[in-house]
Amino acid sequence: MKVGRRETFNSAHRLFHPDWSDEKNLEVFGKCSNPNYHGHNYVLETWVEGPIDPVTGFVIDLKLLKNLIRTEVTDKFDHRNLNLDIDEFKDLNPTAENIAKVAWELISVKLPTQMKLTVRLWETENNIVEYSGK
Amino acid sequence: MKVGRRETFNSAHRLFHPDWSDEKNLEVFGKCSNPNYHGHNYVLETWVEGPIDPVTGFVIDLKLLKNLIRTEVTDKFDHRNLNLDIDEFKDLNPTAENIAKVAWELISVKLPTQMKLTVRLWETENNIVEYSGK
Amino acid sequence: MKVGRRETFNSAHRLFHPDWSDEKNLEVFGKCSNPNYHGHNYVLETWVEGPIDPVTGFVIDLKLLKNLIRTEVTDKFDHRNLNLDIDEFKDLNPTAENIAKVAWELISVKLPTQMKLTVRLWETENNIVEYSGK
Amino acid sequence: MKVGRRETFNSAHRLFHPDWSDEKNLEVFGKCSNPNYHGHNYVLETWVEGPIDPVTGFVIDLKLLKNLIRTEVTDKFDHRNLNLDIDEFKDLNPTAENIAKVAWELISVKLPTQMKLTVRLWETENNIVEYSGK
Amino acid sequence: MKVGRRETFNSAHRLFHPDWSDEKNLEVFGKCSNPNYHGHNYVLETWVEGPIDPVTGFVIDLKLLKNLIRTEVTDKFDHRNLNLDIDEFKDLNPTAENIAKVAWELISVKLPTQMKLTVRLWETENNIVEYSGK
Amino acid sequence: MKVGRRETFNSAHRLFHPDWSDEKNLEVFGKCSNPNYHGHNYVLETWVEGPIDPVTGFVIDLKLLKNLIRTEVTDKFDHRNLNLDIDEFKDLNPTAENIAKVAWELISVKLPTQMKLTVRLWETENNIVEYSGK
Numbered sequence: 083m084k085v086g087r088r089e090t091f092n093s094a095h096r097l098f099h100p101d102w103s104d105e106k107n108l109e110v111f112g113k114c115s116n117p118n119y120h121g122h123n124y125v126l127e128t129w130v131e132g133p134i135d136p137v138t139g140f141v142i143d144l145k146l147l148k149n150l151i152r153t154e155v156t157d158k159f160d161h162r163n164l165n166l167d168i169d170e171f172k173d174l175n176p177t178a179e180n181i182a183k184v185a186w187e188l189i190s191v192k193l194p195t196q197m198k199l200t201v202r203l204w205e206t207e208n209n210i211v212e213y214s215g216k
Numbered sequence: 217m218k219v220g221r222r223e224t225f226n227s228a229h230r231l232f233h234p235d236w237s238d239e240k241n242l243e244v245f246g247k248c249s250n251p252n253y254h255g256h257n258y259v260l261e262t263w264v265e266g267p268i269d270p271v272t273g274f275v276i277d278l279k280l281l282k283n284l285i286r287t288e289v290t291d292k293f294d295h296r297n298l299n300l301d302i303d304e305f306k307d308l309n310p311t312a313e314n315i316a317k318v319a320w321e322l323i324s325v326k327l328p329t330q331m332k333l334t335v336r337l338w339e340t341e342n343n344i345v346e347y348s349g350k
Numbered sequence: 351m352k353v354g355r356r357e358t359f360n361s362a363h364r365l366f367h368p369d370w371s372d373e374k375n376l377e378v379f380g381k382c383s384n385p386n387y388h389g390h391n392y393v394l395e396t397w398v399e400g401p402i403d404p405v406t407g408f409v410i411d412l413k414l415l416k417n418l419i420r421t422e423v424t425d426k427f428d429h430r431n432l433n434l435d436i437d438e439f440k441d442l443n444p445t446a447e448n449i450a451k452v453a454w455e456l457i458s459v460k461l462p463t464q465m466k467l468t469v470r471l472w473e474t475e476n477n478i479v480e481y482s483g484k
Numbered sequence: 485m486k487v488g489r490r491e492t493f494n495s496a497h498r499l500f501h502p503d504w505s506d507e508k509n510l511e512v513f514g515k516c517s518n519p520n521y522h523g524h525n526y527v528l529e530t531w532v533e534g535p536i537d538p539v540t541g542f543v544i545d546l547k548l549l550k551n552l553i554r555t556e557v558t559d560k561f562d563h564r565n566l567n568l569d570i571d572e573f574k575d576l577n578p579t580a581e582n583i584a585k586v587a588w589e590l591i592s593v594k595l596p597t598q599m600k601l602t603v604r605l606w607e608t609e610n611n612i613v614e615y616s617g618k
Numbered sequence: 619m620k621v622g623r624r625e626t627f628n629s630a631h632r633l634f635h636p637d638w639s640d641e642k643n644l645e646v647f648g649k650c651s652n653p654n655y656h657g658h659n660y661v662l663e664t665w666v667e668g669p670i671d672p673v674t675g676f677v678i679d680l681k682l683l684k685n686l687i688r689t690e691v692t693d694k695f696d697h698r699n700l701n702l703d704i705d706e707f708k709d710l711n712p713t714a715e716n717i718a719k720v721a722w723e724l725i726s727v728k729l730p731t732q733m734k735l736t737v738r739l740w741e742t743e744n745n746i747v748e749y750s751g752k
Numbered sequence: 753m754k755v756g757r758r759e760t761f762n763s764a765h766r767l768f769h770p771d772w773s774d775e776k777n778l779e780v781f782g783k784c785s786n787p788n789y790h791g792h793n794y795v796l797e798t799w800v801e802g803p804i805d806p807v808t809g810f811v812i813d814l815k816l817l818k819n820l821i822r823t824e825v826t827d828k829f830d831h832r833n834l835n836l837d838i839d840e841f842k843d844l845n846p847t848a849e850n851i852a853k854v855a856w857e858l859i860s861v862k863l864p865t866q867m868k869l870t871v872r873l874w875e876t877e878n879n880i881v882e883y884s885g886k
Contacts, residue, residue, distance in 0.1 A: 451670070540635070
């Protein structure tokens with residue numbers, strides 16, 4: 083049984099490689115490399131897999147999962163600049179892939195070890211990534 | 217090839233454990249344990265996996281799948297109180313997990329045995345569960 | 351300039367007229383008159399019309415509007431039985447029309463008088479009502 | 485007859501008043517005043533009202549309206565920092581209200597004068613503004 | 619008080635003027651003039667305005683409105699070719715504007731005369747029209 | 753890590769078997785066999801699975817994936833009649849299943865061989881298919 087919770091956060095970011103020239107960054111990352119940043123309403127769907135607890139009927143209490151997602155990820159990232167304000171992206175390009183990987187790592191260490199975690203991140207309504215760990 | 221069909225039903229329910237006090241139920245299930253019930257617009261996405269029939273181009277005729285979902289699940293649950301009106305929840309807490317499991321069991325027994333079934337249930341736009349059987 | 355805020359609440363209700371027989375209620379209200387209630391994920395869009403404040407650039411601070419909607423309506427109605435738990439529906443049939451009217455009345459008395467209020471309520475994704483006062 | 489076209493753009497912004505201290509800006513604008521910016525996936529719905537042309541059956545060719553919206557607004561704002569990169573917000577707080585007003589002004593001057601214009605802007609799925617001119 | 623109902627239909631159509639050459643039709647209507655037709659999932663939102671009936675709490679019974687929309691419009695248009703199968707478009711270009719106008723006319727004649735009707739039609743998620751009668 | 757891109761196309765089609773009578777086609781395919789065609793707004797979600805490139809932070813540049821989907825599938829199918837205008841469906845019934853299979857084949861041959869491809873196709877908001885190859 084899998085249980086999913088949808089949360090959102092609104093952040094600024096830019097994509098670039100610090101060793102590359104502006105021209106090279108523009109060539110590879112296009113308008114996403116605009117030096118003054120742009121931003122997104124990110125949607126983060128967090129899925130946990132495990133057995134149903136026969137007493138509660140829950141895999142995990144969704145209030146707990148909601149609070150965990152907010153504490154570990156969305157409250158930290160929301161209304162922030164991912165490149166400048168978030169430690170994890172100081173040396174890591176905040177692509178949707180890397181944001182999903184960081185979110186997965188921040189949440190998975192707080193979950194009971196037997197629970198399998200998958201995160202799905204919408205950067206726009208057309209661009210989506212999904213990560214389930216190594 | 218997987219084929220999915222989306223149906224909806226609107227039901228009242230409450231979460232509680234019959235052996236627990238009101239205080240304990242409130243502590244575990246929060247506002248979901250309100251004794252006078254609350255309700256949801258449930259969305260049920262039912263997925264069937266199998267080969268494409270070379271004559272029709274169908275895995276399963278979606279009209280048949282639609283009718284099966286409605287007859288076995290959504291016509292029974294729609295505009296009902298899950299706790300009081302539905303036999304399956306007389307002794308089973310109607311969490312999203314248990315509703316998905318019951319829906320899976322009601323539909324899977326009516327499908328050809330070689331077809332793999334997955335159900336995905338949205339309780340709200342933010343709370344989702346998915347079940348594929350044992 | 352109009353400003354809108356979307357909030358949600360999940361409630362149980364039933365439609366019926368207390369002076370009518372069960373048969374008459376079933377005839378008029380159909381499955382919505384089920385005596386054990388059913389429920390919905392209601393979506394409430396609240397619109398306020400007024401001039402832009404030249405200092406803040408706001409018509410109304412959406413944090414204030416959000417808090418007002420939650421305090422006056424959605425925190426009261428959420429995870430409740432509208433017929434049994436909410437005073438306004440003790441003697442008023444909780445149709446979508448009447449819920450929208452009650453929400454409009456609860457919110458409008460708390461707004462500055464020069465601001466025009468409209469509420470739009472989705473009972474399901476297919477059934478919607480809109481009310482702007484008499 | 486009204487005709488609407490939906491377009492999107494993704495931008496960074498921050499809300500603040502240049503004459504106010506950081507503390508005052510934080511008090512009024514909350515997390516929206518974060519100095520390093522945040523961002524949104526804006527949705528811009530542009531509505532034009534006029535008679536149906538009896539020859540084409542169009543109020544306005546939606547390809548023309550689409551191109552007008554993109555040339556005048558969304559191509560300029562997309563993947564930009566509204567505060568730093570867009571002239572109109574050099575001295576104007578980029579609230580949803582002011583973005584809608586600017587979009588309305590940029591588009592309306594390019595439309596035939598007899599056509600009435602309304603713009604509706606979603607900053608998030610919960611925060612919306614609508615502007616129809618003076 | 620306004621009450622809205624959302625229904626859908628899936629139809630083929632093409633846009634063209636019978637007196638024009640293929641080249642002229644292609645110039646004006648672009649790919650929408652493809653001689654072999656294309657198609658859409660149309661969404662029709664039908665709004666009725668009137669007072670709340672104090673006995674039922676309804677403006678109009680949504681079951682009646684749903685049946686009226688289906689009988690007069692969506693059952694006729696669904697899984698049809700608008701140009702070839704629907705009388706109203708034999709000599710009328712089936713633009714979104716004209717489809718909305720025809721739907722309005724078919725529904726409004728069946729409504730009580732004191733009720734004001736508005737129809738909103740989505741041809742795609744980005745292209746919308748709205749019509750409230752002359 | 754999986755990366756998904758959503759694109760749309762609007763096409764006419766009909767379902768039928770060329771060796772069957774009209775009556776038999778109507779019996780099996782219902783209103784989908786209307787000889788004059790009907791149509792849909794198809795939504796195609798294309799997912800690619802592979803490792804994150806440590807230099808760019810991408811699994812695949814979504815601009816490349818978007819262009820690949822458009823060149824190979826959606827630009828070809830959009831505003832076309834699938835039965836009459838698209839070679840792949842000259843002798844293949846354009847069910848959602850077969851459209852997904854054809855889209856998978858057209859896109860997968862253009863991807864690096866180590867990348868796993870899945871396509872998900874919505875024919876309507878309620879009917880969905882998913883295909884991952886053999």
